[in-house]
Amino acid sequence: xxxxxxWNAWEPRFRAQFFNSLGGPRQVGxxxxxxxxxVANAAVFSQTLHVSANPxxxxxxxxxxxxxxxxxxxxxxxxxxxxxxISGGTAQAQQLHQCSAKYPEGVSELNEVGLSWKxxxxxxxxxxxxxxxxxxxxxxEEHQLANGTILVVGSVDEVHVQPSATVHPRGHVQHPDDxxxxxxxxxYHHSSALxxxxxxxxxTLPEQL
Numbered sequence: 001x002x003x004x005x006x007w008n009a010w011e012p013r014f015r016a017q018f019f020n021s022l023g024g025p026r027q028v029g030x031x032x033x034x035x036x037x038x039v040a041n042a043a044v045f046s047q048t049l050h051v052s053a054n055p056x057x058x059x060x061x062x063x064x065x066x067x068x069x070x071x072x073x074x075x076x077x078x079x080x081x082x083x084x085x086i087s088g089g090t091a092q093a094q095q096l097h098q099c100s101a102k103y104p105e106g107v108s109e110l111n112e113v114g115l116s117w118k119x120x121x122x123x124x125x126x127x128x129x130x131x132x133x134x135x136x137x138x139x140x141e142e143h144q145l146a147n148g149t150i151l152v153v154g155s156v157d158e159v160h161v162q163p164s165a166t167v168h169p170r171g172h173v174q175h176p177d178d179x180x181x182x183x184x185x186x187x188y189h190h191s192s193a194l195x196x197x198x199x200x201x202x203x204t205l206p207e208q209l
Contacts, residue, residue: 007019016185017184017185017186020184020185021183021184021185021187024183025181025182025183025189025191026046026181026182026183027046027048027085027181027182028044028045028046028086028096028180028181028182028188029044029045029046029048029083029084029085029086029096029131030042030043030044030045030082030083030084030086030096030099030115030128030131031043031044031045031060031071031075031081031082031083031084032081032082032083032084032110032117032125032126032127032128033071033074033075033078033080033081033082033125033126034074034078034124034125034126035070035074035077035105035106036074036077036078037106039106039107039108040108040109040110040111040117040126041070041071041074041108041109041126042071042099042108042109042110042115042126042128043069043070043071043099043100043109044096044097044099044100044182045060045083046182047060047061047062047063048060048061048083049061051153055155055156056155056156057140057153057154057155057156058083058135058137058153058154058156059151059152059153059154060083060151060152060153060154061149061150061151061152062149062150062151062152063149064147064148064149064150070105072150072152075139075152076139076142078124078125079124079138079139080120080123080124080125080136080137080138080139080157081125081137081139081154082120082125082126082127082128082134082135082136082137083134083135083137083154084127084128084131084133084134084135085131085132085133085134085175085179085180086128086130086131086132086179086180087132087164087175087176087178087179087180088178088180089178092180093180093188095113095114095115096180096188097186097188098112098113099113110126110128115128115129115130116128116129116130117129120134120136120158121158122136122157122158123136123137123138123157123158125137127160130162131160131162132161132162132164132165132175132176132179133159133160133161133162133165133173133175134159134160135154135156135158135159136156136157136158136159137154137155137156137157138154138155138157139152139153139154140153140154140155141153161173164176170209172196174193175191177190177191177192177193178190179191195208196208196209197209
């Protein structure tokens, strides 16, 4: 059993990696925005959540800030941003991971790692061309949590889905098996579907769809 008296004695980087990876792999992607000078910024995000489907909204958790996060500053300034789900192998994971490097202000992470992009059609944010899914979002809410973490909520105004992600007749989006997931701060996984099950009801096991 682990308790606070044990993990509070750990080296801070080890503790961060432990709790960041404890829950297993999760969705990861690139959040994009334009600087006031039009530079395409990208940041790696695995702290995302589905807020609602009607209207469609996504939430993003920005860590407590000692110096303001470039991406958050640009999202606030522009009011729009993008989020991109990526697939591929080690090369694509390296590109995604490299976007977490602390490039100087005015340097585009997308250009540095070789990801092609253009602006969304209906809003002012960069769209990564090869992303499996690209969301174009408008900033709608911002909330600061007790520990200083900032929850940003965006309404989905534009969506692009690559042919590699098929849409099932019941609405489910089936992603490719090489969709990238992240565990902790530095480890990447692939996703693969196991089974789809019917709506759960008391007294009977769900059926495979």
